[in-house]
Amino acid sequence: MPDSIASGGVRHLEIASNYAGQRLDNFLLRELKGAPKSLIYRxxxxxxxxxxxxxxxxxxxxxTGDVLRIPPVRLNERQEQPLRPSPGLAEQLRAAVLYEDRELLILNKPAGLAVHKGSGVDYGVIEALRALRPNEPFLxxxxxxxxxxxxxxxxxxxxVVLRLxxxxxxxxxxxxxxxxLVRDYWNHGPREVNLPLRRNLLRGGERMVEVMDDGKPAQTRFNPVSLFKPASLLEVRIATGRTHQIxxxxxxxxxxxxxDDKYGDAGFNRMxxxxxxxxxxxxxxxxxNLPLGGRDIAVSAPLDAELRAVLDHLQPAGHRRD
Known part of the structure; x- marks a missing residue:
């Protein structure tokens, strides 16, 4: 932990080497446990x-060696309550571990679970894992x-691994x-899309991402895996990581x-x-596949039962392309 010097309620922390490279806001969220992001930014x-x-x-x-001044912060009683992940969530995250060593943790993140809190979400993967692993010095x-x-x-x-x-x-x-899985029979073969994207465009009261000439560059490669009449399974690679890009x-x-209830077809989704x-x-x-300074970590995550069942039901009526 950082060295701490108390002074009239104000703390001065000298940043230790194991925190070098961490963003200030993330450091403060960990240091001021229970403080909402709005307070941190204020x-x-x-x-x-x-x-x-x-x-x-x-x-x-x-x-390393930076000196950080942190003012006294008063948190209300509700905010001071530490996060206690439910037994079900705790077991779900334990079962989701695909790979772990002293430097890296890779999960098969469940659908429906945010990676971090915000936008009406009280907690995400990172907050839950920090609560479940209180002795982990850096995560x-x-x-x-x-x-x-x-x-x-x-x-x-x-x-170090975070920066790598x-x-x-x-x-x-x-x-x-x-x-x-996309709507209809895919007849494009391998297809690369280079179309710029803009986010936070308001459409019908909802913030959307759209293809716009003045957006940020975005490159997506689609490759067909299994083709069926009502839907097609594609493997997708992205050269950029824009919001909702795929x-x-x-x-x-x-x-x-x-x-997809945001950009998709409601009728197709119902079907x-x-x-x-x-x-x-x-x-x-x-x-x-992650290159980590001379070693490569390659991990695969199996589909969950719901997605496997969908493909099994599609399979008899479809044509398989390996």
Whole structure:
């Protein structure tokens, strides 16, 4: 833990090497247990938090030897209650572990579970794991998955590995593959989509991501795996990690994802629910390959029972392409 010097309710922490590379906001969320993000950002914005004597932005990455000033913070009784994951969630996360060593943890994240709290979500994977592993000195998300997407999710257990993974994502060395079920028979063969995306566009009172000329570059590669008349199973790779990228690009090709209640086809979704029992988004991060400074970690995540059952029901009427 960082060295702490108390001074009239104000704390001055010297950042130890095991926290080097961590974002300030994430460090404060851990240090000020129970504090909501809104409070963290407010005290940083007002200059009550100081780094080496000066103002600082919440996304600043800490370095060994930095001195951080943290003001006294009063939390109400509800906020002071520590998170206690339910026995069911605790067991679900334990069963989800695909790979673990001293530096890295990879889960098969369940669909419906956010990776972190926010936007009306009280907790996510990272908060639950920190509560279940109170003696873990460092635990950070190395990347993100949408709440409704299942599959491989990597968490770093050291700041060094966190930087290695984030650098590998930035220069395109991480290979992450998804399985997606889309509407109708896919007759495009392998298809690469390069269409820029803009997020937070308001449509019908809902914030959306859309293909727009002035958006951020986004590249998605679709490859057919199993082709059926009502739906097709695709393997998908993304060269960029934009919000809802796979879902928006697939919908733009007129092959929306099954179970997508944001960009999909309501009639198709009803048919998949009624005839095939699909009641979630069919998007699963099924494999992840991480280069970690001279060693590669390759992990695959099996489909859950619901998604396997959908494919089993589709199989007899379809044509298999290996």
């Amino acid at each position: 005290i940083v914005r007002k200059g009550e938090v100081r780094l080496n004597g000066g103002r600082v932005q919440p996304d600043r990455r800490l370095q 950070e998300l190395a990347h993100r998955l949408d709440r409704d997407t299942s599959g491989c999710l990597a968490l770093a257990k050291t700041a 993974i984030q650098d590998a994502f930035r220069i395109g060395q991480v290979e992450k593959r998804y399985l997606a 879902r928006v690009h697939a919908a733009h090709l007129d092959h929306p994802l099954a179970g 998949m629910a009624d005839q095939y029992g699909l009641r979630r988004l069919f998007l699963h991060a099924h494999s992840l």
